[in-house]
Amino acid sequence: MFENLKNAYNYRALIQSLVVRELKARYRGSVLGFFWSFLNPLLLLLVYTVVFTFFLPQRGAMDEIQPYALFLFTGLLPWTWFSTSLLESASVMSVNANLIQKILFPAEVLPFVNVFTNLCHFVLGLPILFAFLIIFSKPFLPYLFLFPLIMLIQMIFTLALTLLISSLSVHFRDIRDILANLLTLWFFTTPIIYPIQIMDNSKLRFLFDLNPMTHIVLAYQDVLYHGRLPSMLKLSCMALFSIIAFLICYAIFDRLRDTFAEEV
Amino acid sequence: MKSLILGGTPFSGLKSSETFKAMDDVTFEVEQGEMIGIIGSNGAGKSTLLKILVGTTKPTSGTITSAGKISALIELGAGFHPEITGRENIFVNGIMLGLSKKEISEKYDEIVRFAELEDFIESPVKTYSSGMYMRLGFSVAINVNPDILLIDEVLAVGDEAFVHKCIDKINNFKRRKKTIVIVTHSLDVVATMCDRAIWLEKGKVEKIGEPKMVVGAYRLDVGRREEGELAERHAGRKLEIDAGPGDGKDRRRWGTREIEIEEVSLRDQTGEERFVYESGEPLNIVMKIKAKEKVEDFAFGIGIFSSEGVCCYGTNTQLENYQARMFSGTGSVTFRIDSLNLLDGTYSLDVAAHKKDGYPYDYHRSICTFRMTSDCGDTGIFRPAHVWDFSRGIEWE
Numbered sequence: 001m002f003e004n005l006k007n008a009y010n011y012r013a014l015i016q017s018l019v020v021r022e023l024k025a026r027y028r029g030s031v032l033g034f035f036w037s038f039l040n041p042l043l044l045l046l047v048y049t050v051v052f053t054f055f056l057p058q059r060g061a062m063d064e065i066q067p068y069a070l071f072l073f074t075g076l077l078p079w080t081w082f083s084t085s086l087l088e089s090a091s092v093m094s095v096n097a098n099l100i101q102k103i104l105f106p107a108e109v110l111p112f113v114n115v116f117t118n119l120c121h122f123v124l125g126l127p128i129l130f131a132f133l134i135i136f137s138k139p140f141l142p143y144l145f146l147f148p149l150i151m152l153i154q155m156i157f158t159l160a161l162t163l164l165i166s167s168l169s170v171h172f173r174d175i176r177d178i179l180a181n182l183l184t185l186w187f188f189t190t191p192i193i194y195p196i197q198i199m200d201n202s203k204l205r206f207l208f209d210l211n212p213m214t215h216i217v218l219a220y221q222d223v224l225y226h227g228r229l230p231s232m233l234k235l236s237c238m239a240l241f242s243i244i245a246f247l248i249c250y251a252i253f254d255r256l257r258d259t260f261a262e263e264v
Numbered sequence: 265m266k267s268l269i270l271g272g273t274p275f276s277g278l279k280s281s282e283t284f285k286a287m288d289d290v291t292f293e294v295e296q297g298e299m300i301g302i303i304g305s306n307g308a309g310k311s312t313l314l315k316i317l318v319g320t321t322k323p324t325s326g327t328i329t330s331a332g333k334i335s336a337l338i339e340l341g342a343g344f345h346p347e348i349t350g351r352e353n354i355f356v357n358g359i360m361l362g363l364s365k366k367e368i369s370e371k372y373d374e375i376v377r378f379a380e381l382e383d384f385i386e387s388p389v390k391t392y393s394s395g396m397y398m399r400l401g402f403s404v405a406i407n408v409n410p411d412i413l414l415i416d417e418v419l420a421v422g423d424e425a426f427v428h429k430c431i432d433k434i435n436n437f438k439r440r441k442k443t444i445v446i447v448t449h450s451l452d453v454v455a456t457m458c459d460r461a462i463w464l465e466k467g468k469v470e471k472i473g474e475p476k477m478v479v480g481a482y483r484l485d486v487g488r489r490e491e492g493e494l495a496e497r498h499a500g501r502k503l504e505i506d507a508g509p510g511d512g513k514d515r516r517r518w519g520t521r522e523i524e525i526e527e528v529s530l531r532d533q534t535g536e537e538r539f540v541y542e543s544g545e546p547l548n549i550v551m552k553i554k555a556k557e558k559v560e561d562f563a564f565g566i567g568i569f570s571s572e573g574v575c576c577y578g579t580n581t582q583l584e585n586y587q588a589r590m591f592s593g594t595g596s597v598t599f600r601i602d603s604l605n606l607l608d609g610t611y612s613l614d615v616a617a618h619k620k621d622g623y624p625y626d627y628h629r630s631i632c633t634f635r636m637t638s639d640c641g642d643t644g645i646f647r648p649a650h651v652w653d654f655s656r657g658i659e660w661e
Contacts, residue, residue, distance in 0.1 A: 013365065017356045025347035028388065102342035103360055104319045104334070258322045261315070 075192035089162035301454030332411025340401030346390035494539035
């Protein structure tokens, strides 16, 4: 397995060229092209801001988070990266079936390409985030240097899940539909559109602590929105957890690898 | 789920009726620099064998060992993305096949030139014709410069000029002592280009060895199988005749039946009924006829048609100046061909009994179908008896 993992590193040129291919192909032929990478998160933000300022005005703890749009964006942008990667990984094998069947192709490249492509969209959305930070004249953010670290942890965690989903979805096509619904539930049970404080007195609070995405989103909010040091203990635990999850998921992927060409 | 991950092979519990053994006990060795051809009917396991050689499919038992870089021309352009340009696809596809960016840059011009796509290389691949798409795929794959080249029936799809180019390139590979495994239905390619041939049948090696010998044996077997099929079809037609006079709507048979053709058979010189003939063999068309009452005005005719419906030959006794006097009861008419010079193809036979002026007694359309084979690659429908004459100074081995 570690031999294969080392190979995966050697495929970086392949991964890179495939990511570039995906990015080029995604917007080829559309009028606005790459601008959609900026526009998509912006429009999504607009929708949520309108809904939560006009249709569902905030009460209680929600009042404290101002400006709401900025708060929302710090969680929404990483979530989009996460959920899109997962959703696409459920079909990435069947979409690229001809590669797996017809060429001696390292299948693990596909979920990697998927995560990295969405990472590019995430990174392209960052200028908007920073523009917001300037517009809302947020105080100097002393812990901004932790931002890449959080990204890295999220990336490993996302890779773990995409490896798992992509390999299992070869055998169980139902995963895609289950996942789509599960992700909606997951989105609302992660403190993205509301602050975690509103759950403080709830008996279900422990569920939030068990959700890895809670800690990742909270860390983003701490660094970008509140300008404070995130809980380093929780962050280290998340890092460790992500790495272990990655190794386990990779092992499962490795185990199922030989069945892909026939089943996909 | 649990058993899937913990068990060695997933779905090992599949019942044998749900699985299909594509290949069983196939063992062979290919030397470096050897070109080996794999032939066999559809579903014999040829492509499965190649997939196993490439490594995309793992055999449930057995092993493959190989030395050197393998490149497969199994599905050309399998990794192309339709939205991006030909140039971008060359790079991505090249990297997929194991080249580095630098190597591709060096070979880029050669790839584009070979594919003859200089004018279109900056257009998205989705705008390419299927021929262009394939040429590009072939060009990239062949420029990977492998030690072992696996080819699956790619020669069947290109246009004539491109097939020639491919064959040149394959010969070039041979000269450079590369190993080639080719799966194809063009038996001539196997017979003329390969050093050895394998005939697969139902997942097993039927024959292995000298290509001409293997191809010959395969052709013979195909002929035998076609023979059986045509005989079955003929048996079906016979039943139709036995069923009595048609109702007129049946356009396969018409006429007033003063003379009835009851049975038609194709026989070789020994009198045995056959449906496949080698070009140049003798053929006898035997008709069993019957007349209830005395008939004084009659003629018999035959017509041979190609599968496209072209009349290859037609004649009747009237045209050949046989003057009818009288016939009654039963009898037989034989049309004897000493040397049937039709070329490769399937032909059908019409027979008729009619009046001198053409008024039909019994006309059968495509009553028999037979197959001609010809191992010399001449083309057309008909081979006239011929010899070549040469003036002095033109020398031959």
